Amino acid sequence: MMKIKRDLMMIDIDGTFVFNSSEVAKKDLEAFNEAKDHCSMAIATGRSVKEIEFIEQENNITLDYKIGFNGALIVDTHGEIIYDRPIIHETLVELIDYLAEQQIIFDSLDGKTRFGNFAHEAQNQLLGLEYLYLEDPYSMAKSKKIYKVNLRPDSFESANKITSELKERFPSLSIFQVGKKRIEISAANTSKGLSLIKIAPSDGETIAIGDSENDISMFKEAKTSYCMEHAPEYVRAYANYTVPRFHDAIDHFLQRKEQKVT
Incomplete structure (x- = not known):
């Protein structure tokens, strides 16, 4: 029986999931796969959807949503376009x-x-x-x-x-x-936060993980947010938690989830 995932996790690429902007570290990839057992997974980035697909293929992962260009293009796991807004x-x-x-x-x-x-x-x-x-x-x-x-x-x-x-x-x-x-x-009316609103589940938790100014909008909209400790102080101020790496955010999230169950 397929497990129903009520939560949505939205993660940034550079400096977060792809910490060095070129490849996903082993511990971060393992953490992603753990989180996917509990959440629908979305990558939100200033990069293109094509680059998100490259990360999927290189790491043998499947995303539920791909959000490119800071929210200007949103595509679901089947390749269906949810939102498409180039610059006028x-x-x-x-x-x-x-x-x-x-x-x-x-x-x-x-x-x-x-x-x-x-x-x-x-x-x-x-x-x-x-x-x-x-x-x-x-x-x-x-x-x-x-x-x-x-x-x-x-x-x-x-x-x-x-x-x-x-x-x-x-x-x-x-x-x-x-x-x-x-x-x-x-384009106008594009941000990671607006994207989160568009795809957020009606009755689940939303989690955002990032490290830059363009992540602030999703920190504001998410119920729980994590910022990398290398981020500027004004960015960290918008997140609920500050962590060293992506896998630390996942560890903390899963511990909190387990505590709620017990």
């Missing part, structure tokens, strides 16, 4: 013109490839996705259906400045500063 073309053109004017290094994701004028050095972190380097990516970016744009400022101070300017100039876009030198931009 007119807004995209304005954004690309701004990047060209300011000479900001960036790359874009259309769901199939990643391309831009950012010289990506860590090929092992692309997770099966083709990267196309272009000295002039502006026309190509304007011509495609783009789900997410990553900006690559050269310093933390520059990232802060650009993030503030973007939020003022493009209030309809979802904009997250991730780490010290990356800004992620997706």
Whole structure:
């Protein structure tokens, strides 16, 4: 008899499940499989769904939901699209013109490839996705259906400045500063938190595990949330618990679940 899973666990990729952004550690993979016995499992990331599928295949796991581009695309375990929201073309053109004017290094994701004028050095972190380097990516970016744009400022101070300017100039876009030198931009009404609301069970617990600013929205919506201890203090402040690694979060969650039963 199939066990009914009433709980939903939503996990981030980089710095969380894929701690080094290239491969899943053995203990974290074992912890995932333990959690899957109790929960429906979702990965929510700024990356593409194609990269999530690469993680599934490489680690022989099956997800119930794949959430790409910080919530702009949600796909279920059967490949059915639940939500699909690329950046509106007119807004995209304005954004690309701004990047060209300011000479900001960036790359874009259309769901199939990643391309831009950012010289990506860590090929092992692309997770099966083709990267196309272009000295002039502006026309190509304007011509495609783009789900997410990553900006690559050269310093933390520059990232802060650009993030503030973007939020003022493009209030309809979802904009997250991730780490010290990356800004992620997706369509309006997209976030991991909104994705959690869309797929959350009506009568079960929701658990979120992450480490970045783009995880705050799912920390807010989840009943129980875990943040990696390497995250910035302001991100950790939104989570219920702070843990060293993904498997520590799973251990704690399963212990709490067992205590409730007994």
